[in-house]
Amino acid sequence: MSDFLIITDLAKRFPSPKGPVAVVKDFNLSIKKGEFITLIGHSGCGKSTVLAMVAGLSDASEGNIIMAGKELSGAGPDRGVVFQSPCLLPWMTAKQNVMLGVDQVYYTASSIERNQIAEYYLSKVGLGDAMHKYPAELSQGMRQRCGIARAFALNPKMLLLDEPFGMLDSLTKFELQEVLLDLWRKDRKTALMVTHDVDEAIFLSDRVVMMTDGPEANVGEIVEVHFPRPRNRKQIMEDPEYYRLKDELIGFLEERAHKKHHDSIAPTTPAAPAADTEGPAAPLQTTVTT
Amino acid sequence: MKKQPLFPYDWIVLPILGTAVVILFWVILSSTVSKDLPDPAKTWEESRLYIFEPFADRGMQDKGILSLLGLSLLTVAKGYFLALLIGVPLGFALGLSDAFAKMFDPIIQVLRPVSPLAWLPLGVILFFGTGKDANPWGALFTIALCSMWPTVLNTAVGVRAVPQDYLNVARVLKLSKWKTLWKILVPATLPYMFTGFRISLGIAWLAIVAAEMLTGTAGVGGFLWSEYNAGNNSRIILCIAAIGLVGFVLDKLMGLAEAQFKTA
Numbered sequence: 001m002s003d004f005l006i007i008t009d010l011a012k013r014f015p016s017p018k019g020p021v022a023v024v025k026d027f028n029l030s031i032k033k034g035e036f037i038t039l040i041g042h043s044g045c046g047k048s049t050v051l052a053m054v055a056g057l058s059d060a061s062e063g064n065i066i067m068a069g070k071e072l073s074g075a076g077p078d079r080g081v082v083f084q085s086p087c088l089l090p091w092m093t094a095k096q097n098v099m100l101g102v103d104q105v106y107y108t109a110s111s112i113e114r115n116q117i118a119e120y121y122l123s124k125v126g127l128g129d130a131m132h133k134y135p136a137e138l139s140q141g142m143r144q145r146c147g148i149a150r151a152f153a154l155n156p157k158m159l160l161l162d163e164p165f166g167m168l169d170s171l172t173k174f175e176l177q178e179v180l181l182d183l184w185r186k187d188r189k190t191a192l193m194v195t196h197d198v199d200e201a202i203f204l205s206d207r208v209v210m211m212t213d214g215p216e217a218n219v220g221e222i223v224e225v226h227f228p229r230p231r232n233r234k235q236i237m238e239d240p241e242y243y244r245l246k247d248e249l250i251g252f253l254e255e256r257a258h259k260k261h262h263d264s265i266a267p268t269t270p271a272a273p274a275a276d277t278e279g280p281a282a283p284l285q286t287t288v289t290t
Numbered sequence: 291m292k293k294q295p296l297f298p299y300d301w302i303v304l305p306i307l308g309t310a311v312v313i314l315f316w317v318i319l320s321s322t323v324s325k326d327l328p329d330p331a332k333t334w335e336e337s338r339l340y341i342f343e344p345f346a347d348r349g350m351q352d353k354g355i356l357s358l359l360g361l362s363l364l365t366v367a368k369g370y371f372l373a374l375l376i377g378v379p380l381g382f383a384l385g386l387s388d389a390f391a392k393m394f395d396p397i398i399q400v401l402r403p404v405s406p407l408a409w410l411p412l413g414v415i416l417f418f419g420t421g422k423d424a425n426p427w428g429a430l431f432t433i434a435l436c437s438m439w440p441t442v443l444n445t446a447v448g449v450r451a452v453p454q455d456y457l458n459v460a461r462v463l464k465l466s467k468w469k470t471l472w473k474i475l476v477p478a479t480l481p482y483m484f485t486g487f488r489i490s491l492g493i494a495w496l497a498i499v500a501a502e503m504l505t506g507t508a509g510v511g512g513f514l515w516s517e518y519n520a521g522n523n524s525r526i527i528l529c530i531a532a533i534g535l536v537g538f539v540l541d542k543l544m545g546l547a548e549a550q551f552k553t554a
Binding site (some may be wrong): 055056057063075076077079080081083085087089091100101104154 | 361455456458459461462464465473474477478480
């Protein structure tokens with residue numbers, strides 16, 4: 001009923017020498033207004049493809065995406081995208097990069113107001129003193145801060161984040177997760193984020209959507225995360241529920257994500273270590289890579 | 291990464307040594323097989339006037355060396371400017387439109403290797419009927435046409451090489467075509483364009499000498515040819531040195547401008 005984004009029977013096929021290959025097929029997902037959803041799955045499973053289709057940067061081969069009651073077609077500033085490589089334009093300062101979007105969205109506002117909007121978001125993400133620097137003069141983390149500011153400054157209906165912290169060291173990553181949550185809490189934008197980091201998914205989201213392996217990837221299981229907001233990383237880490245969720249996610253990714261192919265293809269992978277054993281013992285592996 | 295010097299002051303000693311070797315070769319050549327080739331001393335003696343009175347004006351072709359170079363540079367500037375004016379939009383069209391590229395790429399590839407010397411007569415013929423002074427206009431046409439190609443091709447390559455990420459930004463922000471062009475495509479292509487500009491300028495400078503020689507227009511190339519006809523062989527060498535130096539300086543200047551955009 002109150003679903004803000006409805007993805008129905010979404011499929012994406014890419015041409016290949018052996019005919020079209022469906023990377024994603026029969027993907028169904030509904031997101032409520034104000035929800036923070038993460039899509040998690042193995043590298044190359046098609047989660048970024050799903051995000052690109054929601055962003056309108058890639059056309060769906062089948063199915064449709066409805067946002068706020070309207071079917072989406074093409075990209076637009078109503079969906080703020082944070083890219084993995086922040087995609088700042090190197091010939092513009094941090095502020096000019098943000099202004100590029102602000103000028104598009106707030107074209108009726110005065111230039112003073114537009115400047116204020118850009119400066120507000122830049123200082124919110126901690127770039128108040130560096131807004132006149134060029135991307136080459138900024139660290140990787142600061143560039144991503146700018147990417148986040150650019151997305152929020154559009155005042156989009158929805159946020160789309162494509163592994164935004166994938167290229168950062170873990171300390172910077174933690175910092176930026178907080179920055180993101182801070183901004184997100186203010187106006188509760190509906191958010192869809194792609195990640196392969198289990199801890200990140202649990203810390204940020206209301207629901208974690210686990211994708212099966214491609215080809216023909218779709219939604220495997222969905223886990224709800226009920227930690228109260230605002231969240232405190234330390235508290236969450238001490239909660240046994242956190243390890244239960246983590247086990248569930250890792251258990252899915254290590255075993256069940258591949259399962260549907262086991263019927264057709266002989267299993268070549270040895271039985272995964274029993275990650276779903278009881279107890280809060282944290283598995284060593286937190287970031288799932290293939 | 292800075293290279294280790296081979297020995298102290300190698301950056302000045304070695305080039306002087308290299309130049310000395312060439313001059314020695316020149317001396318040997320002029321005193322043995324090519325008796326008509328003036329040796330360095332004679333060249334200097336006969337060219338001195340043109341260097342010490344660089345802005346003298348003794349006649350249509352008979353001017354100080356800087357006056358001659360100035361005239362040539364002026365013509366090059368006009369032709370080069372024309373080349374960029376046509377070349378950049380053409381490059382963008384080739385880079386942006388597959389249909390346009392398929393239509394015109396073959397003809398460009400065929401016309402591109404044609405020497406300035408081959409174009410010049412056609413250039414002059416083109417302007418015969420216009421009532422204008424056909425020679426300088428023909429020269430201009432030749433310079434523009436010959437120096438245009440590197441700019442055209444580099445711009446086209448640059449446009450095709452614009453990262454998809456930047457274009458995605460434009461799509462997400464729904465930038466207009468015009469804004470995408472000026473805010474994203476042009477800045478992203480600039481480094482490539484400047485590489486083209488640099489090569490184009492080199493070719494324009496090559497073409498001017500040929501054009502002046504054939505049309506007899508005043509300038510360093512025209513002077514070279516008239517001195518050859520008059521048998522003043524020393525000044526041919528003066529002209530070659532002057533043309534080389536100017537070409538070198540132009541290339542260095544463009545290199546500096548290019549480096550500005552490379553870092554961005």
